[in-house]
Amino acid sequence: MKIITLTTDFGSENWFVGTMKGVIAKIAPQARVIDLNHGVSHFDVAEAAFSLVSSYNYFPHDTIHVVVVDPGVGTARRPVIACGDRFCFIAPDNGVLSFVAGREKHMRWFHADRPEYFLPHLSDTFHGRDIFAPLAAHLARGTDPVKMGSLITDPAMLEGAEFEETRSVSGAIKGRIMYIDCFGNLITNISSSAVDNRIEVEVSPLRPTVAGILPSYDSVPVGEAVVVCGSSGFLEVAVNQGSAQKEFNCKKGDEIFVYVTASKKG
């Protein structure tokens, strides 16, 4: 039976996620549910999108990834099912699937508009339980997504700063802090591959500047800053056994500049 993962901004201090699992167990008793991340910042669609793209690919093919970060719960925003060659995704149609949409092939998108695949009684405030969990369970049972909704070609995608591509700006690569993890590491949207041949970098406007991409956190002494190729494929600014967030007093969304000060073959 299939795996269903759950990514939400519900936290782990209440009965919301547990109740979704009850609903799934009732419809698809054999489905296996894995908590992927319930610590997304409230209503932060871009953070949820980044969390998903950093993790979804490590699951077995045919996994159903459910994301419920849904500032528009109860409005007319559509619930969508997106199925590609390897995975299916279920989420509100608010752009939270933007990053995976750019990576997965042959995605077909459906507006899940058939109430027979929801719970019989819909609340206005908890569609994770009433809509998204039942959709995932029916999909896990093998229901064809074609039966569960209408094909659409205009899924919502993130735009603007939230989804900004990194850009070259007078010799520098300009990016953003996409996520700050529980260790205080600053995870950027600058692909590690973009800097493969640049052995010296400066990350600005962080002061003091951090020079060089090094192999691991403790390539520098305890308490010092370092730039590493992070585990999700993006540059990451860290402090060895410390918190880069505290050290540099920065926050999610802040701009980051990487300057090439020397190339490998320079």
Next chain:
Amino acid sequence: MKIITLTTDFGSENWFVGTMKGVIAKIAPQARVIDLNHGVSHFDVAEAAFSLVSSYNYFPHDTIHVVVVDPGVGTARRPVIACGDRFCFIAPDNGVLSFVAGREKHMRWFHADRPEYFLPHLSDTFHGRDIFAPLAAHLARGTDPVKMGSLITDPAMLEGAEFEETRSVSGAIKGRIMYIDCFGNLITNISSSAVDNRIEVEVSPLRPTVAGILPSYDSVPVGEAVVVCGSSGFLEVAVNQGSAQKEFNCKKGDEIFVYVTASKKG
């Protein structure tokens, strides 16, 4: 094999819940354990009771719901097993099952007083591991609860403010804030059905007042307050994409008054 849910005030920052799962896996390897809520405020029996009643009914029949919020751990308070037509419940006999007891039919109550269904060595401080987890596991294996304890007719029930019914007070319905969720939404004990035909309400003493029950959080602009029919069947005061708790500076237990200012057919 049956599902066992766990509701505790243990939090998710230690080995307590994980250890209970180890105990269950040892006795009932096929049982499936689902975390329902480990974020109940410490020792808050009424909050645990409210969490349970808001969620238990979404699970498959025959689910065993275990609640370990137990200020009296190590004292003579009884461990109880309560089995109704659809679910079984296991908890300390401190009133935490009051709300579900009012909803489930044909509940038989047992004082679980047979040490052969506990762990061989009992600590004085961790009955979740030593008593409640083993009881749940034996029940999941199919042991008849009649064998596991003595029938009782006097289970403890919550009384007073904690379990106060809503009341009509000079045209208003008086209730209480039962729970504040992670979004800062204020969940009351006023049943949504009690106000079905009252299309304009004022919630007091919240200032500024909130007028009208609306279909969803974003029936009002971002940052404004709204009253909705919450997902557990109770009125809920929210701020669209904000925190009603911060906006109104209120806390769990505070009184809430709903005034009927106009009726649907008025």
Next chain:
Amino acid sequence: MKIITLTTDFGSENWFVGTMKGVIAKIAPQARVIDLNHGVSHFDVAEAAFSLVSSYNYFPHDTIHVVVVDPGVGTARRPVIACGDRFCFIAPDNGVLSFVAGREKHMRWFHADRPEYFLPHLSDTFHGRDIFAPLAAHLARGTDPVKMGSLITDPAMLEGAEFEETRSVSGAIKGRIMYIDCFGNLITNISSSAVDNRIEVEVSPLRPTVAGILPSYDSVPVGEAVVVCGSSGFLEVAVNQGSAQKEFNCKKGDEIFVYVTASKKG
């Protein structure tokens, strides 16, 4: 199929633990993963060691316990597999298995140095996903640990204050606060068995002093301090329905003295 438990300092607010479960599900679909504790203080190897020794023994034999608290991630520190008569353990070789090593018999230690049991692409910063999860999954599938690494005889062990044994100091037993749980209970490293025949004790330097080991938290009135035999087999200082941490304003690592003021037969 076997059980794999996970103990980490990753917290529950991100996708790190979920991703490890994806990796395990891909390699060993039948393995059952149980979260043992993800709230270990960041980089705190001694706390993780204490958490593990307090819980591992409650799981079925053949359980695979994985610990990823790894300040040296990305360095040359070895990943180790340790198999005893009853359990296997997988962890970075940093002493985190010190406490269980002292209790389990016939432990064989392996340096897991065969990359074919890792993920194909190794990051420098997330060995929980790239090394430890795959090792656990292969072990759960039944791979012989002999094939997965080279036998070693010098696993790292904690030393000094972190692993200090309790000591008799002029009539007192000197120990340390090893852990403060979510209720504010102070869990020491003084074995309950060491004080079995001492019916009156003083715990110092806590002021006011706490006298006597009592059966349960509420052997004293609400709000008062009490010493109990904790559930992990160690003395524990608590405040009935309150927080000993706040009451005594102390922190992990603080020294504790237990004075024998009268013996049972004195």
